[in-house]
Amino acid sequence: MSKRDYYEVLGVQKGASADELKSAFRRLAREYHPDVSKEENAEEKFKEINEAYGVLSDDQKRAQYDRFGHAGVGDMGGMNYDFTGDFSDLFEGLFGSFGFGGMGGRSRNAPRRGRDLQKEMKLEFDEAIFGVEKEIEFSRDEVCSTCNGNGAEPGSNINTCSPCKGRGEVQVRRQTILGQVVQTTTCPHCNGRGKTIETLCRTCRGNGLERKTITKKVKIPAGVDKGQQIRLGGEGQPGVNGGPRGSLYLVINVKPHKFFQRHEDDILLNLDINVAQAVLGADIEVPTVDGSEKLNIPAGTQPGKMFTLRARGVPRLQRSGRGDQKIIINVNIPKKLSGEQRELFESLAGTLDTEIKPQERGFMDWVNEVFGG
DSSP states (O other): OOOOOHHHHHTOOTTOOHHHHHHHHHHHHHHHOTTTOOOTTHHHHHHHHHHHHHHHTSHHHHHHHHHHGGGGGSEETTEEOOSSOOOHHHHIIIIISEEETTOOOOOTTSOBOOOOEEEEEEEOHHHHHHOEEEEEEEEEEEEOTTTTTSOBOTTOOEEEOTTTTTSSEEEEEEEETTEEEEEEEEOTTTTTSSEEESSBOTTTTTSSEEEEEEEEEEEEOTTOOTTOEEEETTOSSOOBTTOOOOOEEEEEEEOOOSSEEEETTEEEEEEEEEHHHHHHOEEEEEEETTEEEEEEEOTTOOTTOEEEETTOSOBOTTSSSBOOEEEEEEEEOOSOOOHHHHHHHHHHHTTSOOOOOOOSSOHHHHHHHHHTO
């Protein structure tokens, strides 16, 4: 089944502001959250709403979506963009701190997804073009090797917290003009753990986690560009109370190339030729990301002339085919001439038209031709 337009899912216009998106999401989340909605398909609708907001609330993902649609934020070489995000604080505001009609929020001891991590991934120009497998190192929390995650020194007693009965939170009921509300706060006796420990683990100080350096091989798909993110699911911080791990986001940064410049899926190359080659024409070798290619320079080629080598650009991410390589010609005018060269140019000058003529095509015409404007 094809996915619905994300703006349609949230019921907002395409140019909606961040506040409008958040307001729409809050309203729909209250209506379709599985804990409060009685509709049969509430869970599916809530996932759809969550996915739409996860994309549109992120400026980069929203720009990709506006340009390419669902294909711009879909699967990327087995590594997915994250649609879920971490809405725990938002949900807490909607359902956690205050219940309606005496209905409390989710227990602090309920499973919760771990936090996401982020790491910069520096790539060479050709690595971003063709893809690469790289080994990365990053730090994250792992289950403590001393206490196996329970936070207690081996042999120490662990007891259920009596005041909160292991929930990690206590509730206070209040009567207001809107009816009875339940305020939920962290249990002060166990600080939200739901348990009391006789002697804290000496390694993790009762946290149950210790920091470790992780080494992992990652496949970077062909065609990635600066600023894009790759999500590695399950490689973030560990979940709480048995919840799933968060994700690791690799933020792509591409080093500039000595000759080539990238413009979307095209590669640009400024190429110098000499006066004789421009006037008489020539067959030359030009560099591409695939190696040298032959290019015919016709006689009378003017400065700013653009040639195109088809399918010698960037592989299109999540689509078939490649962009082009565009070669912009610059005629190199010699600053110094030998005596013989000067005589030849002076002899040639006497045969050329000396009338000054304004150009019919302006600078912006050239820019539009190069960049497809």
